[in-house]
Amino acid sequence: MSETLVFEPIPGLPDWRAAHVATTGSTNADLAALVRERSAGEGRLWLTAGEQTQGRGRRGRPWSSPPGNLFGSLVLVDPAPVDRIGFLPLVTGLAVRDAVAAELGEGGPSIELKWPNDVLIDGAKCCGILLESLSAPDGTNAVIIGCGINVTAHPLDTPYPATHLTAHRPDATSRSLFHHLAGAFAKVLNDWNRGRNTTAIRERWLDHARGRGQPLTVTLDNATHQGIFEDIDADGYLILRLPDGTSTTFAAGDVFFKQPGR
Numbered sequence: 085m086s087e088t089l090v091f092e093p094i095p096g097l098p099d100w101r102a103a104h105v106a107t108t109g110s111t112n113a114d115l116a117a118l119v120r121e122r123s124a125g126e127g128r129l130w131l132t133a134g135e136q137t138q139g140r141g142r143r144g145r146p147w148s149s150p151p152g153n154l155f156g157s158l159v160l161v162d163p164a165p166v167d168r169i170g171f172l173p174l175v176t177g178l179a180v181r182d183a184v185a186a187e188l189g190e191g192g193p194s195i196e197l198k199w200p201n202d203v204l205i206d207g208a209k210c211c212g213i214l215l216e217s218l219s220a221p222d223g224t225n226a227v228i229i230g231c232g233i234n235v236t237a238h239p240l241d242t243p244y245p246a247t248h249l250t251a252h253r254p255d256a257t258s259r260s261l262f263h264h265l266a267g268a269f270a271k272v273l274n275d276w277n278r279g280r281n282t283t284a285i286r287e288r289w290l291d292h293a294r295g296r297g298q299p300l301t302v303t304l305d306n307a308t309h310q311g312i313f314e315d316i317d318a319d320g321y322l323i324l325r326l327p328d329g330t331s332t333t334f335a336a337g338d339v340f341f342k343q344p345g346r
């Protein structure tokens with residue numbers, strides 16, 4: 085993307101600004117370039133795109149980015165002390181969950197969280213979240229939070245059930261969803277209070293968690309672990325009870341629930 089980004093105030097959210105481009109490679113990459121080349125100031129900047137040509141997913145995977153879905157990245161500057169930052173992925177998941185719930189409205193399907201920050205509609209994944217940290221030229225820590233939310237389409241070749249919002253509410257749009265997302269993020273970040281209120285956020289996260297007390301599989305690059313989803317600790321790590329009765333924690337990994345009939 086070569087155009088200069090112009091960030092405009094977001095109505096109703098003092099100190100937050102947003103820019104939109106019709107198409108780009110990756111909104112995460114664009115904000116990383118902004119942080120490195122200019123400055124992101126005090127952060128709280130959103131960049132959204134109508135489509136991405138090189139959408140980035142977790143673990144170097146591509147992220148399918150067709151027009152109609154929501155692609156938004158947020159840059160935060162020094163969002164919390166280093167020893168609290170591990171909870172930011174869960175804070176993000178909660179904000180995205182709240183935004184999806186607001187867009188789908190009352191009385192709709194169940195909207196749950198799967199560790200660390202997948203949002204599930206009736207058990208099917210509707211979004212991907214990618215957090216990347218980098219240093220600004222002045223040495224401050226910046227975090228870029230990329231959110232890809234399936235609004236009008238979802239990929240068909242995923243190893244997990246997936247869905248999109250208009251399958252549940254036909255008039256859902258990425259524009260309206262972004263409005264909810266910006267508001268939900270501002271609120272949840274404020275509630276988290278730079279990590280001082282992790283306890284309250286952890287409780288809210290667990291209130292919406294899918295599969296607590298049930299079997300799940302955690303896969304890392306070259307290992308698979310099976311156990312019971314016991315809890316989330318104060319660092320945001322997943323606690324898994326293993327078949328031998330001991331518990332272990334995971335800071336990262338892909339989580340799969342057992343699919344009915346498999």
Ligand SMILES: O=C(O)CCCC[C@@H]1SC[C@@H]2NC(=O)N[C@@H]21
Pocket residue numbers: 109110111112113136138139140141142143145147154155156157211212213214229230231232233
């Ligand atoms: O693999 C995942 O689950 C995370 C996917 C994250 C995709 C979003 S879309 C907006 C932002 N820009 C990117 O290139 N990636 C993130």
